[in-house]
Amino acid sequence: MRIAELSRTTGVSAATIKYYVRAGLLPPGERTHANQVDYGPAHARRLRLVRALIEIGGMSITDAARVLEVLDGGDLSTWQAVGKAQYALDLRRTAGPGGDPVARAAVDELLARRGWQVFEENPARATLVEVCATLRQLGHDDFVGALDEYAEAVERVAAVDVAVVARQPSVEQTVEYVIVGTVLGDTVLAALRRLAQEHLSRNAFG
Amino acid sequence: MRIAELSRTTGVSAATIKYYVRAGLLPPGERTHANQVDYGPAHARRLRLVRALIEIGGMSITDAARVLEVLDGGDLSTWQAVGKAQYALDLRRTAGPGGDPVARAAVDELLARRGWQVFEENPARATLVEVCATLRQLGHDDFVGALDEYAEAVERVAAVDVAVVARQPSVEQTVEYVIVGTVLGDTVLAALRRLAQEHLSRNAFG
Known part of the structure; x- marks a missing residue:
């Protein structure tokens, strides 16, 4: 399909599509004639993934590109690929001091x-x-005092994550799942947390 | 203290402090002389809260201002204040279509x-x-198929949240805790999730 159709299908403007190609988030289309570039269903799929990471996950272009590099890297074992994807999904927005010894010990x-x-x-x-x-x-x-209870509950979340990841049929799909499940999953979990909070607050404070 | 000292204490530049005052995130200091504005410990505290919401929580200035408005509103019951704070902590970064009937039913x-x-x-x-x-x-x-398992685990997280919120001694502290515990808590939970994932992945894929 031509860029206009890719734009219609995905709801992403042609200018943004071209920008993503330049930023390395999307592979370039195939040049079929002097004046025509062709995009396939894989482009539409990747474009939806990029939008999800940026719009729902709140990732910057740079962060999204870094994470997608792992997906495009190939040639890794599942264990290596999962680890690389996980580490690329760094949450820190600023390089803080990171050195508070009391917090580190905790x-x-x-x-x-x-x-x-x-x-x-x-x-x-x-x-x-x-x-x-x-x-x-x-x-x-x-809050810090309740960390053990939070960690216990989150371990169950991670167990579900790992079980679903283990069911993916290929290394590539595993890596994509790690990325999507982690980034979009954070938002799903945060939304579920707010819904459960409202339900439980009703009994506690209602 | 003068603005230079407030800046030194909190690590926030004087220009940013003035910007936060204009944006309504921070109450103005008290004018003591023609050319001198005085800030107290409450300003330092609020400034740290604002930085935490923006830097760790990734909130925009507008979103942070909206949430802090609830904190400054006063005159609400705990139940009303908790609800208002929760709803102000909207996660959506874009106004999506929101209307997918299959997802809505799920x-x-x-x-x-x-x-x-x-x-x-x-x-x-x-x-x-x-x-x-x-x-x-x-x-x-x-991922969507595993929602029930995620919801069950997250309900335990929310139960800890509500228990800690219920221990706060005043409505104001309750509201601040709802804001801080929800926004910074999301990051804590996401970090714990990644740590538990690494631990459990080791057994599954290592």
């Missing part, structure tokens, strides 16, 4: 109590340290 | 199965419908 102890084996380089460690340090600064030690 | 049925009583206006409903519709478009029905 996170290390939490991981030890739950028996979670996690590499030192997992960026989610630094995120957790940073947010816990901020929560303490704001005087919300009560 | 969300309604999920809520019914779990017995969650949630108002039609809760913005998290529309978010969930939108993300589920996108997941289906991308061919990830397997």
